Amino acid sequence: KLSQRQDDVYQVELSLVNVLIDMHMKGIKFDRVAAQPLLDQAVRGRMGLDNVITSEVEKTGFEQWEKRGGVLWKPTCKECRNGSKKREGCIACGGQGKLPPVRKPFNSGSADQVRALRYDHLGLPMTRYAQGVQEWMIEAGKVDVDDASGATDELALLQLQQRHPIIPLILSRKKMKKDAEFLGKWLELSEPDSRLHTQFANTTVASGRLSSFDPNLQQVTRGRRHLFVPDEGCDIAAGDMAQLELVIAAYMSKDPVMLEALSKGWDLHRIMAEEIYGTPWQQIAKDDPRRDIAKTANYMAGYGGGWRKLIEGVEKFALKNPERAL
Numbered sequence: 001k002l003s004q005r006q007d008d009v010y011q012v013e014l015s016l017v018n019v020l021i022d023m024h025m026k027g028i029k030f031d032r033v034a035a036q037p038l039l040d041q042a043v044r045g046r047m048g049l050d051n052v053i054t055s056e057v058e059k060t061g062f063e064q065w066e067k068r069g070g071v072l073w074k075p076t077c078k079e080c081r082n083g084s085k086k087r088e089g090c091i092a093c094g095g096q097g098k099l100p101p102v103r104k105p106f107n108s109g110s111a112d113q114v115r116a117l118r119y120d121h122l123g124l125p126m127t128r129y130a131q132g133v134q135e136w137m138i139e140a141g142k143v144d145v146d147d148a149s150g151a152t153d154e155l156a157l158l159q160l161q162q163r164h165p166i167i168p169l170i171l172s173r174k175k176m177k178k179d180a181e182f183l184g185k186w187l188e189l190s191e192p193d194s195r196l197h198t199q200f201a202n203t204t205v206a207s208g209r210l211s212s213f214d215p216n217l218q219q220v221t222r223g224r225r226h227l228f229v230p231d232e233g234c235d236i237a238a239g240d241m242a243q244l245e246l247v248i249a250a251y252m253s254k255d256p257v258m259l260e261a262l263s264k265g266w267d268l269h270r271i272m273a274e275e276i277y278g279t280p281w282q283q284i285a286k287d288d289p290r291r292d293i294a295k296t297a298n299y300m301a302g303y304g305g306g307w308r309k310l311i312e313g314v315e316k317f318a319l320k321n322p323e324r325a326l
Contacts, residue, residue, distance in 0.1 A: 013202055020200040027195035028217070028236075029229040035187055038227075042180040049176060050108065053169050057106045060166075062121045064104040064113065074098040108170050109177065111152045117166070119150045124167075126150040127159045134308070155312055158319040185215045186227070196228075206303070243268050245302050269295040292317060 066073045075098070080086035082097035093099060107113055111130075118124050128151035129135075137143040150156070154174065161167045190196050198212040205211045212218055220228070230236045246268045250258035261271050270281040273294035277284075284290055293314050300310040 016202055020202060024197050024199055027193070027197035029231060030186060030190040030194055030196050031227045031229050032187060032190055032194055035183055035227050038224075039180060039183040039187060042176055042183060046173060046176040046180055049169065049173050053108045053166065053173065054106050056166050056169065057117060060117075060121060062106070062117050064106075064116065066102040066104050072101050074101055108173050114152045114170060115150055118152070118160070118164075122164055122166075124160050124163055128153070128156040155316050155319075158316060161319070182215070182219075182224070189215055246298060249302055267291075269298060272298050289317075289321070292321075 076082045077087065077090060077093035077097055077099055079092035080090035080097060087093065087095050087097040089095070090097070104113075106117070115130075119126055129138075130149045130151045133143050133148045138145050138148060154171070157167055157171050157174075161171060186196060196215060196217065198217045199214050201211045201213065225238070228236060246258070247262060249255075250262055250268075257271065258268060260266075261268050267281070267286070269291050270284045270286075270288075273279070273284045273288070273290045274281040276294055276297065277290055279290070296313040296317060297310055300306070300313060305313070
């Protein structure tokens, strides 16, 4: 007799494999003609923004020099090649044999350079630490403060975007780079037959949801959906089962509040907002920022994100949507 888990594998997961293989083999038609100018535009925009960032960085007086093996690198003169006799009369290097150190061009995509600019040169406060280091770890002596480097992720940049004009520029550059990478990957993979043959995985994501890769077609923004074209006589539909994980959580936990809300068709995110803010859920509109924050709390709780992840999620929402933040 099969266990419930084994039965689920045979009845659900394995029976889905053939469907996923068919979907992979058939693929989805991709409008390469419309995508190429969008990629060109994204690349040009990123390059233009790089020039603006470089100009702004130069205004601050920030400088970094090339190093080789951790030592300041001075290139060898090509004329005398630092020969003991030749360099004495060498005009190119003035008898030094070595040229002056080479200044490293600023690269806003380099975490090390962004970190050096932001923390060491501009002196902006270190609001977050890299590699998962938390403030309490330093206070408890688990991590030496001298070994903790400042974070350069999106939240770390958002926290100080009002402190210096370069920070919002770097944030914009990150978004442009991500958009260009998506478009470039789609064009590359669709080259053979103008179709994208994404690979599906049905047992990878912890939540049990279907995932895809090479390319990931579950992160397509609304502004890029028009690039995916239905075959002749067909249509493409976008659908989503709202609050699916919360429905599952309600039935698994037998939580009376959640079950009552589901049976009456109430919005579970607004129910959570009532628990957080004390305002009756009927008075909380669907576009109310309190609902967005409650939604973050619901999914963090469902996926075991912990209170730190919850705080980070709420803070990121508020910083990215200041007009809607409470």
